[in-house]
Amino acid sequence: DAKTxxxxxxxxxxxxxxxxxxxxxxxxxxxxxxxYRQLPSQGPEYVIHGLTSNVNNRMASLAIAEDRKSxxxxxxxxxxxxxAVYYCILLMITTSGTxxxxxxxxxxxxxxx
Amino acid sequence: xxxxxxxxxxxxxxxxxxxxxxCEQNLNHDAMYWYRQDPGQGLRLIYxxxxxxxxxxxxxAEGYSVSREKKESFPLTVxxxxxxxxxxxxxxxxxxxxxxHFGDGTRLSIL
Numbered sequence: 001d002a003k004t005x006x007x008x009x010x011x012x013x014x015x016x017x018x019x020x021x022x023x024x025x026x027x028x029x030x031x032x033x034x035x036y037r038q039l040p041s042q043g044p045e046y047v048i049h050g051l052t053s054n055v056n057n058r059m060a061s062l063a064i065a066e067d068r069k070s071x072x073x074x075x076x077x078x079x080x081x082x083x084a085v086y087y088c089i090l091l092m093i094t095t096s097g098t099x100x101x102x103x104x105x106x107x108x109x110x111x112x113x
Numbered sequence: 114x115x116x117x118x119x120x121x122x123x124x125x126x127x128x129x130x131x132x133x134x135x136c137e138q139n140l141n142h143d144a145m146y147w148y149r150q151d152p153g154q155g156l157r158l159i160y161x162x163x164x165x166x167x168x169x170x171x172x173x174a175e176g177y178s179v180s181r182e183k184k185e186s187f188p189l190t191v192x193x194x195x196x197x198x199x200x201x202x203x204x205x206x207x208x209x210x211x212x213x214h215f216g217d218g219t220r221l222s223i224l
Contacts (some may be wrong), residue, residue, distance in 0.1 A: 034212065042204050043117075043215025045155070090148060099144055099207060100164045103156040 004088045004104035011110045012078045020073040020107050027068050032091040034101070035062065035073045037084040044087060046096030047073065083111045115140045119216035121203050123170045125224050126191065126198060134219045136204035143208065145187035149173060150201040150218075159202075162187055191221060199223050 005023040010017040024033065029032040032051050036044035048062045050054055050071075061074040075082055085106040092100045117138045126132045130189050138145065141158050148156040151215075158171030162181040176195025181187055191198045205213040 032210075036213075040203075041218070041220075043205070043217055044213075045215070046212035049212060098161070099203075099210075100158070100161065101146070101190065101213060102147075103158075105155045 003102060004090060005105045006086075006088050006104050008105070009108040009110065012075075013112050014080060015077050015110060018075040018078045018082070018087075018109065020085060020086050020088075020109065021070065022072070022104065023070045024088070024090055025069045027090060028092070029068075030093055032093075033062070033064060033068075033071050034089040034091055035060070036087045036089060038087065038106070039084050047086070049091070078109075078111045080111050083109055085109070088107075117204060117206055117214055117216035119202075119219050124219055124221045126221060127224050131190055132221065133194050134191070134204075136189065136216060137186045138187075138206045139185060140208070140214060141184070142161055142206035142211075142214070144186070144206060145173055145181070146205040146207075147171075147177070147179065147186060147187070147189045148203045148205065148215070150203060154171055154220070156203060159189065178205070190219045194215065 034045040034049040038044040048060050050062045063072045085108050087106045088104050090102040120135045134193040146161040150156050157173050157194035159177050160179040168179050168181050178190045199222050202217050203218045204216045207213045
């Protein structure tokens with residue numbers, strides 16, 4: 001299975017943009033790129049996903065490299081509530097039609113007031 | 114509101130005992146998943162199910178069992194064969210090409 005690689009931790013100042021990188025050099029053509037975030041003792045929360053094109057939603061933007069071997073989650077103005085562990089995940093759709101999510105180890109984002 | 118309900122929130126197991134973790138969803142999702150999370154680590158896939166009466170092993174299925182008799186329910190049994198069961202267990206569900214929805218988790222500890 002393809003895998004993702006993320007930095008263990010990052011820091012950002014409040015109200016500044018944050019760029020969270022993810023490498024997925026073994027991604028296949030049909031794998032989707034998902035990002036989730038997790039607060040302590042809670043289940044992960046969906047942030048954004050994409051396949052080939054850059055994506056924007058109310059929470060964040062996702063920039064996908066042209067060769068799809070890396071992506072970057074962009075939080076435009078970090079707030080204290082954005083402090084969490086951010087997971088870059090590949091969604092594999094197997095030949096039998098099953099959906100399998102491959103989680104990386106995540107990046108712990110610390111936001112400084 | 115639609116969502117995923119996991120119960121109990123905290124569970125304690127004695128040595129040699131099987132325990133079952135409940136996961137129920139009312140999102141009408143076909144696919145359901147069980148993950149294990151150890152402190153400071155990411156999620157690892159235990160079992161997943163795409164349709165009723167069918168499920169597949171994930172990366173760490175040994176010592177666990179599941180059933181999928183109803184679309185809404187996907188219980189996970191942690192058997193006595195799982196030698197290190199202390200962890201945070203997360204259940205998730207998804208519809209076709211939709212994001213996964215997660216429950217709030219069950220924290221299992223050994224007495």
